[in-house]
Amino acid sequence: MSFDLVFFGGTGDLTWRKLMPALFQAFRHGKLPAGGRILAVARDERTDEEYRQFIRERFSEVDSSKRPSDEEFDRFAALLHYRRMDLSQPTDYAGLKQWLDDRGADTAVLYLATSPHLFPAICEQLGAAGLNHDKVRVVLEKPLGHDLASAQEINRVVRSVFTEQQAFRIDHYLGKPSVQNLMALRFANALFEPLWRRESIANIQITLAESLGVGTRGDFYDRTGALRDMIQNHALQLLTMIAMEPPSTNDADAIRDEKLKVLKSLKPFTAESVTRDVVRGQYRAGNVDGKSVPGYLEEVKVPADSRCETFVALRTEVQNWRWAGVPFYLRTGKRLGARDAQIVVNFRPVPHPIFPSAGHANKLVIKLQPEDGLELHLLAAKGAGQGDALSPVRLDLDFDKAFPTDRVGAYERLLLDAIAGRLNLFVRSDEQEQAWRWVEPILDAWENSGSDLKTYAAGSWGPAAASALVARDGNAWAEEQ
Numbered sequence: 001m002s003f004d005l006v007f008f009g010g011t012g013d014l015t016w017r018k019l020m021p022a023l024f025q026a027f028r029h030g031k032l033p034a035g036g037r038i039l040a041v042a043r044d045e046r047t048d049e050e051y052r053q054f055i056r057e058r059f060s061e062v063d064s065s066k067r068p069s070d071e072e073f074d075r076f077a078a079l080l081h082y083r084r085m086d087l088s089q090p091t092d093y094a095g096l097k098q099w100l101d102d103r104g105a106d107t108a109v110l111y112l113a114t115s116p117h118l119f120p121a122i123c124e125q126l127g128a129a130g131l132n133h134d135k136v137r138v139v140l141e142k143p144l145g146h147d148l149a150s151a152q153e154i155n156r157v158v159r160s161v162f163t164e165q166q167a168f169r170i171d172h173y174l175g176k177p178s179v180q181n182l183m184a185l186r187f188a189n190a191l192f193e194p195l196w197r198r199e200s201i202a203n204i205q206i207t208l209a210e211s212l213g214v215g216t217r218g219d220f221y222d223r224t225g226a227l228r229d230m231i232q233n234h235a236l237q238l239l240t241m242i243a244m245e246p247p248s249t250n251d252a253d254a255i256r257d258e259k260l261k262v263l264k265s266l267k268p269f270t271a272e273s274v275t276r277d278v279v280r281g282q283y284r285a286g287n288v289d290g291k292s293v294p295g296y297l298e299e300v301k302v303p304a305d306s307r308c309e310t311f312v313a314l315r316t317e318v319q320n321w322r323w324a325g326v327p328f329y330l331r332t333g334k335r336l337g338a339r340d341a342q343i344v345v346n347f348r349p350v351p352h353p354i355f356p357s358a359g360h361a362n363k364l365v366i367k368l369q370p371e372d373g374l375e376l377h378l379l380a381a382k383g384a385g386q387g388d389a390l391s392p393v394r395l396d397l398d399f400d401k402a403f404p405t406d407r408v409g410a411y412e413r414l415l416l417d418a419i420a421g422r423l424n425l426f427v428r429s430d431e432q433e434q435a436w437r438w439v440e441p442i443l444d445a446w447e448n449s450g451s452d453l454k455t456y457a458a459g460s461w462g463p464a465a466a467s468a469l470v471a472r473d474g475n476a477w478a479e480e481q
């Protein structure tokens, strides 16, 4: 199958830091279909050769195990092309169409790796140039909009030009192997499903913690904040996969229908419940990995009086038969104690304990990163005498060790799926809009009331109020248990 993959924003940070290395991995693993061309598009003038050199230099910043040798890069670089184009200029699209038509590949994947404010104009111009025929797929990078209205406007234009089957909305967390394993865990194994409900589960915690700060992206981040950057998309997508009903098939729409139902069942926020159930914070200077780091207000391109949140913790519920009354805690932040993304499913204690103060209840930890695996926490007798307390033990499954040769990174997987036309791991417009609908009352409450922005030291686990939020229900975050 021949394909053309076009990156609008071909010189941008996302393209050289994430997309090109992911494509190179697919190429190295022999997974990239033969007969492909990769075209980068941006506004400055460059030759193909200059662009290849640009990517070669950027690859030196990639993790060493993922860096190509010179010989590998030369073979990969033969696929790379560059074209100058101003995406805001309608006249620039005819040349692109010609470039694609001259070859007539089986599939053209057009990846919008640019600022979302350009998306409507790009889609309209693609339509006007006839670049919306059935061999074309469009990939839309997050964030899709800034709020519900802007997301709806982008989706309106996308739908007026492309069918839903042609629109691939990226949430790169869905491409992480551990997230796909979550689907397998729940729907390919009979073991957990009978327990996956309010009768057996006490609470669920989703933590997406980063030790990095905002780096050089301070201006983007300050317009965005943690709620829009991580909760509206990644954290809510994980929540839907944990809470959804079993889909009737593995088809994209069967899965997305179930995820949408979860989003619609989330307890809506009011101004009052935002004050009670949402904590926002901003990091101050502190220590991360033994190094002192500046506070958010000292970061490059961040206004000195910014009230942008770099941390959010919230409590919600999925209001349906399966989950009624079970707290779902979501938490994300920059400059936290570790880079650690995980979902913790805390089970209820046994109804009638016969062992002396066994203490811990069972817990399943779905580890997304840095490791990718599962931990099942159990209690065992350890050969102790009768009357002795039991010991906590854990079954530890490391997917990198279990499948050493088959691991595929998130962007690699999603790019290959977009080329192959598989939509399962992409987000449908109604899901995305429902997620915005749910977070908007939080944004409104913050704007209207200017409610408390707490601070936390870089390298900590966020403001104390986040621990109090969970402690109110008699629970604790995983690292406090």
Ligand SMILES: NC(=O)C1=CN([C@@H]2O[C@H](COP(=O)(O)OP(=O)(O)OC[C@H]3O[C@@H](n4cnc5c(N)ncnc54)[C@H](OP(=O)(O)O)[C@@H]3O)[C@@H](O)[C@H]2O)C=CC1
Residues within 6 Å of the ligand: 008, 009, 010, 011, 012, 013, 014, 015, 017, 018, 041, 042, 043, 044, 085, 086, 087, 088, 113, 114, 115, 116, 141, 142, 143, 220
């Ligand atoms: N960087 C990341 O890790 C992530 C980024 N994203 C999202 O991806 C998008 C891109 O981010 P990022 O790569 O960081 O941004 P950059 O600012 O680094 O890159 C933007 C790219 O778009 C090009 N561009 C801008 N305007 C035009 C235009 N009118 N015509 C043609 N090309 C244009 C720029 O090239 P030039 O100016 O030379 O024309 C450049 O190649 C953003 O929406 C971001 O939020 C999402 C997840 C992660």
Ligand SMILES: O=C1O[C@H](COP(=O)(O)O)[C@@H](O)[C@H](O)[C@H]1O
Residues within 6 Å of the ligand: 210, 229, 230, 341
């Ligand atoms: O989408 C985003 O994700 C990254 C975190 O991704 P990860 O795969 O490294 O966990 C985050 O740093 C960035 O701010 C956000 O836009």
